[in-house]
Amino acid sequence: MDHKGEIEEKALLHDMASILTSFEKERSNLIPILQMIQEKYHYLSARALQIVAKHLEVSSCEVYGVATFYNQFRFYPPGKHQIRVCLGTACHVRRGDIILENFERKLEIKAGETTTNREFSIDRVACVGCCALAPVTTIDDTVHGHMAPSKVEGLILGFEIEKERRKRENQQGESKQ
Amino acid sequence: MNQNSRGKLNQVFASIKTEAERRFQEMKGHNTQNIFIGMATCGLASGAMEVKAAFEQALLERKLNAHIIPVGCLGHCYAEPLVIVDKPGFPPILYHDVTPGKARLLVKAFLEEGDPVFEHVLGALEESDTIPSVLEFPRFNQEKKVVMANSGLIDPEDIYQYIQKGGYSALVKALTLEPEKIIKEIQESGLRGRGGAGFLTGIKWQLVRNAKEKDRIIICNADEGDPGAYMDRALLESNPHLLIEGIAIAAYAVGAETAIIYVRAEYPLAGKRMKNAIGQSRQIGLLGKGILGTDFDLDVAVFQGSGAFVCGEETALIESIQGKRGMPQPRPPYPSQRGLWGKPTVVNNVKSMASVPPIVGNGAQWYRGIGTEKSSGTAIFSVVGNIIHAGLVEIPMGVTLRTLIFEICGGIPNQKKFKAVQIGGPSGGCLPESSLDIPIDFDSLTEAGAMMGSGGMVVMDEDACMVDVARYFLDFTQKESCGKCTFCRIGTKHLLDILERIARGEGRNGDIELLENLSLDINGGSLCGLGKTAPNPVLTTVKYFRDEYEAHVREKRCPAMMCRALTAYYIDLDTCSRGCDACVGSCPTESIFTTKNRKKAIDQSSCVKCGECMSACPPEYDAVRKVSPPELAPKIERPEDG
Ligand SMILES: Cc1cc2nc3c(=O)[nH]c(=O)nc-3n(C[C@H](O)[C@H](O)[C@H](O)COP(=O)(O)O)c2cc1C
Ligand code: FES
Numbered sequence: 095m096d097h098k099g100e101i102e103e104k105a106l107l108h109d110m111a112s113i114l115t116s117f118e119k120e121r122s123n124l125i126p127i128l129q130m131i132q133e134k135y136h137y138l139s140a141r142a143l144q145i146v147a148k149h150l151e152v153s154s155c156e157v158y159g160v161a162t163f164y165n166q167f168r169f170y171p172p173g174k175h176q177i178r179v180c181l182g183t184a185c186h187v188r189r190g191d192i193i194l195e196n197f198e199r200k201l202e203i204k205a206g207e208t209t210t211n212r213e214f215s216i217d218r219v220a221c222v223g224c225c226a227l228a229p230v231t232t233i234d235d236t237v238h239g240h241m242a243p244s245k246v247e248g249l250i251l252g253f254e255i256e257k258e259r260r261k262r263e264n265q266q267g268e269s270k271q
Numbered sequence: 272m273n274q275n276s277r278g279k280l281n282q283v284f285a286s287i288k289t290e291a292e293r294r295f296q297e298m299k300g301h302n303t304q305n306i307f308i309g310m311a312t313c314g315l316a317s318g319a320m321e322v323k324a325a326f327e328q329a330l331l332e333r334k335l336n337a338h339i340i341p342v343g344c345l346g347h348c349y350a351e352p353l354v355i356v357d358k359p360g361f362p363p364i365l366y367h368d369v370t371p372g373k374a375r376l377l378v379k380a381f382l383e384e385g386d387p388v389f390e391h392v393l394g395a396l397e398e399s400d401t402i403p404s405v406l407e408f409p410r411f412n413q414e415k416k417v418v419m420a421n422s423g424l425i426d427p428e429d430i431y432q433y434i435q436k437g438g439y440s441a442l443v444k445a446l447t448l449e450p451e452k453i454i455k456e457i458q459e460s461g462l463r464g465r466g467g468a469g470f471l472t473g474i475k476w477q478l479v480r481n482a483k484e485k486d487r488i489i490i491c492n493a494d495e496g497d498p499g500a501y502m503d504r505a506l507l508e509s510n511p512h513l514l515i516e517g518i519a520i521a522a523y524a525v526g527a528e529t530a531i532i533y534v535r536a537e538y539p540l541a542g543k544r545m546k547n548a549i550g551q552s553r554q555i556g557l558l559g560k561g562i563l564g565t566d567f568d569l570d571v572a573v574f575q576g577s578g579a580f581v582c583g584e585e586t587a588l589i590e591s592i593q594g595k596r597g598m599p600q601p602r603p604p605y606p607s608q609r610g611l612w613g614k615p616t617v618v619n620n621v622k623s624m625a626s627v628p629p630i631v632g633n634g635a636q637w638y639r640g641i642g643t644e645k646s647s648g649t650a651i652f653s654v655v656g657n658i659i660h661a662g663l664v665e666i667p668m669g670v671t672l673r674t675l676i677f678e679i680c681g682g683i684p685n686q687k688k689f690k691a692v693q694i695g696g697p698s699g700g701c702l703p704e705s706s707l708d709i710p711i712d713f714d715s716l717t718e719a720g721a722m723m724g725s726g727g728m729v730v731m732d733e734d735a736c737m738v739d740v741a742r743y744f745l746d747f748t749q750k751e752s753c754g755k756c757t758f759c760r761i762g763t764k765h766l767l768d769i770l771e772r773i774a775r776g777e778g779r780n781g782d783i784e785l786l787e788n789l790s791l792d793i794n795g796g797s798l799c800g801l802g803k804t805a806p807n808p809v810l811t812t813v814k815y816f817r818d819e820y821e822a823h824v825r826e827k828r829c830p831a832m833m834c835r836a837l838t839a840y841y842i843d844l845d846t847c848s849r850g851c852d853a854c855v856g857s858c859p860t861e862s863i864f865t866t867k868n869r870k871k872a873i874d875q876s877s878c879v880k881c882g883e884c885m886s887a888c889p890p891e892y893d894a895v896r897k898v899s900p901p902e903l904a905p906k907i908e909r910p911e912d913g
Contacts, residue, residue, distance in 0.1 A: 124594035163596040164577035183499030183729045184655040192881045220498035224316045225655035226348030237316035
């Protein structure tokens with residue numbers, strides 16, 4: 095393992111230890127533990143699952159089996175901006191599938207994937223509870239109601255402009271110093 | 272309970288009520304003005320946060336004093352963000368579609384100058400001479416709010432507002448009664464479980480009460496997996512204490528000291544508000560050890576699900592809480608015999624639990640007076656899809672579907688025709704126009720092939736394709752099948768395959784009969800409700816819309832022009848206007864090109880059939896057409912340089 099990897103591993107072990115101390119070694123804590131890890135790291139790494147298995151004294155395949163059963167858990171890091179396109183019934187009848195396709199085409203990835211620059215990931219979800227605003231897409235914590243294919247480009251462009259702006263600000267900040 | 276401890280109980284609660292009243296007077300008294308802003312998920316999604324900020328800013332600028340109270344969901348999601356302004360001298364007035372601009376206007380014109388800005392008023396919440404009451408609208412006067420009575424009127428994060436409205440007094444009343452008496456009351460009320468099957472709640476409680484094992488558990492099922500329904504979420508976000516009160520009464524009645532609320536993963540706000548509410552109740556002694564000075568102990572915890580539809584099924588839900596894969600288990604033993612950690616367990620839906628305090632407070636006879644003989648009480652639906660007044664509706668059981676859809680919810684928008692209503696989500700069915708006169712109750716809906724289910728109702732207009740709807744639901748159940756039994760795991764996959772090929776125009780003779788037979792086998796061969804009911808969307812659409820299936824299979828035609836493999840868009844060269852290029856920019860795949868005589872045409876090879884050009888074409892030309900065989904889009908070659 096290279097030096098950087100070693101440091102990362104140490105940080106992970108330390109972090110995990112502090113997460114795990116707040117839970118008793120009980121099987122029924124498995125799902126809350128996984129949720130806590132995902133909340134912190136946004137995904138469950140293979141190493142993290144092993145550590146959980148050891149803590150709860152169950153086999154890693156048990157842990158993996160439970161984690162893969164539930165839709166919420168992801169095993170790869172998501173993008174910086176998480177796009178969740180609702181395909182619940184109300185959004186489906188209002189053509190949510192077309193919205194999803196537009197995001198997929200624009201970002202050149204499929205639902206469940208992350209762009210290579212790790213900026214965006216797309217997921218399909220079933221009902222976020224705003225059916226009256228269908229079709230709905232949530233990006234990070236913001237709910238966008240009454241989506242239209244033509245809004246897709248604008249939303250992504252918005253993030254890209256924001257990113258450019260921040261980059262420029264950083265550069266300016268650096269050049270001033 | 273003896274005279275002495277009853278006296279003490281009442282005394283303890285009286286002091287809590289006094290505190291609630293004191294806070295209420297502080298808020299309401301001295302001529303203060305109050306602004307209530309709907310801030311459940313639907314309100315927030317429509318911009319309630321920005322509206323709140325605008326109110327705060329405007330009040331500050333004008334140096335006016337008013338309380339801003341974040342409240343939950345009134346159910347009128349079509350009109351969000353909703354704001355109620357309560358100004359002394361006026362009835363409380365409800366405003367719809369409030370924007371930050373309207374918020375600033377209301378502060379200036381109404382709060383400062385006393386002009387209620389009639390054009391933005393939805394109605395007054397109380398009768399008055401000056402302002403038309405909301406009760407003049409069918410959406411308000413035909414509803415009967417029992418469970419949702421305080422939703423949208425109180426701050427869900429403030430326990431005292433709930434108490435001031437009479438909250439927790441049903442629990443206090445219950446604690447003075449023998450547990451058996453409460454169970455009897457629930458039985459007499461005729462309350463049936465609102466989670467789907469409609470099992471009598473009182474009987475379930477009695478079973479657990481009778482169990483030998485003394486350690487008993489209450490689970491409130493807030494998994495709400497139906498992908499198009501959000502009644503439970505709205506309740507959790509709008510009035511969490513009603514649920515806690517119901518759970519506490521249930522726990523006292525069956526003799527449980529532990530309760531768990533299983534909240535769906537996708538509902539972070541609901542989980543957060545629930546936890547906050549539990550903390551508040553514990554703080555003033557309404558939960559925890561020795562509740563209100565009695566010897567009744569109860570702990571309530573929230574368990575956040577992790578996203579699996581099947582975990583709404585009670586035995587799968589229990590597995591999931593135990594840290595396992597959410598696989599349903601054979602019943603018997605029922606949870607009431609051997610549930611969570613092997614203990615007798617009551618599993619009830621959110622709406623069932625939330626109906627308990629009103630029943631205990633007002634008596635079984637009062638509840639029986641609402642609804643029908645065999646389905647007493649109210650039904651809560653989330654009515655969405657192609658409907659004008661989409662949102663949450665609470666109606667007495669027995670109202671017909673027609674009244675609900677056309678009167679209460681305003682009918683179908685855009686002058687389209689009604690086609691079908693899907694009730695009960697993936698386990699339910701699609702009912703056509705001819706079924707609209709059946710009354711909404713457990714048995715009538717089941718008889719028609721749909722089911723009450725969770726209370727999701729999706730209205731579809733003439734543009735919806737019934738093959739596509741069936742395909743949609745099978746795609747869902749097939750993905751969500753836990754894989755335990757063969758009929759469910761493989762059967763749903765086959766149903767989906769057949770539906771997909773029909774939707775692609777590759778249906779074969781005999782496919783429709785195959786769907787029917789396979790459906791019956793899956794129903795008979797599956798262990799849990801997921802598999803047993805998964806074929807319902809197929810069976811009902813085949814039953815009521817068989818001609819539509821036949822058009823797909825025989826003529827390769829989608830009558831609703833929804834199935835994308837069977838439809839095409841083209842531009843009518845006769846009405847297309849030279850020089851206009853509104854459609855060109857709207858196309859996400861740059862499939863629109865200019866023809867030799869400077870009109871527009873669509874390249875069929877790259878068109879994804881999203882319909883954007885149809886919305887973009889100016890109404891005076893109205894040149895975009897949509898066709899399905901036998902009519903075909905005319906072939907126009909794209910010029911080399913186009
Ligand atoms: C596949 C499946 C999904 C279910 N989903 C839910 C649900 O989301 N919410 C719910 O309350 N009940 C759901 N149920 C019903 C529960 O198993 C159980 O009957 C119900 O929670 C009992 O509460 P009740 O008597 O108050 O209706 C589901 C059942 C099945 C078979
Ligand atoms: S179906 Fe999309 S929000 Fe409910």
